[in-house]
Amino acid sequence: MSRTGPVGLAVVGAGNISGQYLRNLTAFPDVEVLAVADLDDRRAAQAAAEYGIGTACSPAAALEIPEVEIVVNLTVPAAHAQVALAALRAGKHVYGEKPLALDPESGRAVLAEAAARGLRVGNAPDTFLGAGIQSARRAVEAGLIGEPVAATVALESMGPEGWHPDPAFFYLPGAGPLFDMGPYYLTALVSLLGPVSSVAATARMARQRRVVGSGPLAGTEFPVEVPTHVTALLEFAAGCGASTAFSFDSPAGKQLLELGGTEATLALPDPNTFGGPLRIRGPKDREWRELPLSGTEAGRGIGVVDLARSLRAGQPHRASGELGLHVLDIMATIVASAAEGSFQKVTSVVPATDALPASWDPSEATL
Known part of the structure; x- marks a missing residue:
């Protein structure tokens, strides 16, 4: 059955960047942070207490919470693909910090897993929104x-x-x-x-x-x-x-x-x-x-809200895994070009998405 109302989140990774996400995601009404998880129990508990989150647990336990629909993956880059794949195999959508993975091959594996399961992948940065x-x-x-x-x-x-x-x-x-x-x-x-x-x-x-x-x-x-x-x-x-x-x-x-x-x-x-x-x-x-500027300056996490709203509406989200893969592919191709001393082709493409409406506001409840 299709779900309605705010989208349940689990934040995996309670490191340095997590505070910016948790401060915003616990305030945006269209999402609800149900758990914060980390391999370090102490860090998870501290973050949960600071931001009023009911559950602090291990990453594996967070994936078992039925109400969690999106896993926000804030782990170190070397763990991005592994955590994303685990979340997808648990039936969760994933929004991850950049880069999508360490290399394009791992990034493509994440997107393939999502496609096979009918799930979505989002990826930072969302600053462009x-x-x-x-x-x-x-x-x-x-x-x-x-x-x-x-x-x-x-x-x-x-x-x-x-x-x-x-x-x-x-x-x-x-x-x-x-x-x-x-x-x-x-x-x-x-x-x-x-x-x-x-x-x-x-x-x-x-x-x-x-x-x-x-x-x-x-x-x-x-x-x-x-x-x-x-x-x-x-x-x-x-x-x-x-x-x-x-x-x-x-x-x-x-x-x-x-x-x-x-x-x-x-x-x-x-x-x-x-x-x-x-x-x-x-x-x-x-x-x-x-x-003059128009739009939101709410900060990190607006890509998660756009994913959540798009998920409910059945529309494409903007900070997508495909965009994250293309950026990863560009960077990997830069590395290859520097090593080989020649122009290199970037093989991936990314579908165009609409600009974010100037009136879009993550602080307003829409779901």
């Missing part, structure tokens, strides 16, 4: 920049070890600046320009070991296993191009996302946020002009 990127999409679709020509991306910093209390996983396969921060920028670009068809890239590792800079582990060294500076040229199927740089080796730091067209250039907001500013500048403008 926020007012900033959605307003940029409306500006592009309204022709404010003319025909899109090319994008420029730069995300450069010294890495997360200066602020994160346990940063080693950022330097393991499935992370690094490309896999950790790249999904925000690549998802935003794909939502604006459509799928990527080919890439050419270079990559390097500046240091083989790093040091934790804060928290109980401060001063502890850990190994680096992935490139820490990646540059890539992207060609989109629609004909646009993009130049991108993702780095954990930049002392000065830089954050840039611009989209140039035949009539004007858009300076987009940080795609790791849900708001603005969004600015435009034409050839006769002396200064950037700020464009």
